Amino acid sequence: MYKVTFVVPVYNKAEFISESLNSLVNQSLRDIEILVINDGSTDHSQDIIDLYSEKDDRIKVIKFDINGGASEARNYGNEKASADLICVQDADDIAMPKRAEVIYTKFDRFKDIDILHSSFIAITPLGKIDAYVKSQPFSIDNVIRDGFTYIGHTTMAYKKKVVNAVKYTLGEWSKQGIEDWKLQMDLFCAGYKFKNLSDFLIMYRMTSTGLYANRDEKQVKILKEGYLKNYEKSKSFIRMLK
DSSP states (O other): OOSSSEEEEEOOOTTHHHHHHHHHHHHHHHHHEEEEEEEEESSSSSHHHHHHHOTTEEEEEESSSSSOOHHHHHHHHHHHOOSSSSEEOTOOOOOTTTHHHHHHHHHOOOOOOEEEEEEEEETTTTTTTEEEEEEOOOOOOHHHHHHHHOOOOOOOOOEHHHHSSOOOTTTHHHHHHHHHHHHHHHHTTTTEEEEEEEEEEEEEEOOOSHHHHSSSSSHHHHHHHHHHHHHHHHHHHHHHOO
16 A cells, blocks of 8 residues: 555646656655646657556656646545545655655654645756745634645645645636646635745655746636635634524
8 A cells, every 4th residue: 555645737847747757656665656647738748658657666647638727637636546645746746765664654643633834945947946934823814814725736745635625626726727726725714734844855846837837817806715715604604603
């Protein structure tokens, strides 16, 4: 039985996927599963994935004929994961060598925690270090004030039973690349427990392409404000019942 599954959605990441997979096959914790979901890539991502999967039987590959979006790929990967613990891994990011080991150890230590998230190193497309971003505890007050959860999505790890119950949202949330924010808020509202780790476990690649760089910020604001407004209404209703 694998101790940790890395779920890796891939869509046209041929330029970076080798670095990402290298970082996973070389984890200090060897008893891991690497579940790669090719979400309808039209570049040669699959050729690179095949080179790795042929050499390492821990790599399992799922191919989608058409691009369904990040949420669909993550949900499917989470459902198919063999391990009870799942690490988020984007196809252009790099996991530090002890990421799986640290995650497995911390979950074993903090048995009442459902979601872990860590510090990360921001890097340029060419891999140059840009910043060290320290993690901070999840705070709903900060989200209401700033609109941000301050959780690096690619640093997240969660128990499989959690994402079986609360899934990534499809549609506009996924299209705008804020399915991570929505999942984090949904998990919080469902009562699951977060814990931040000071360890720098991921190198997060900042690129000028993709959803994060090209999303409609006006639409993002509408979605977030609508969600938070509903959250405040629900909280007020619960207070009234008490």
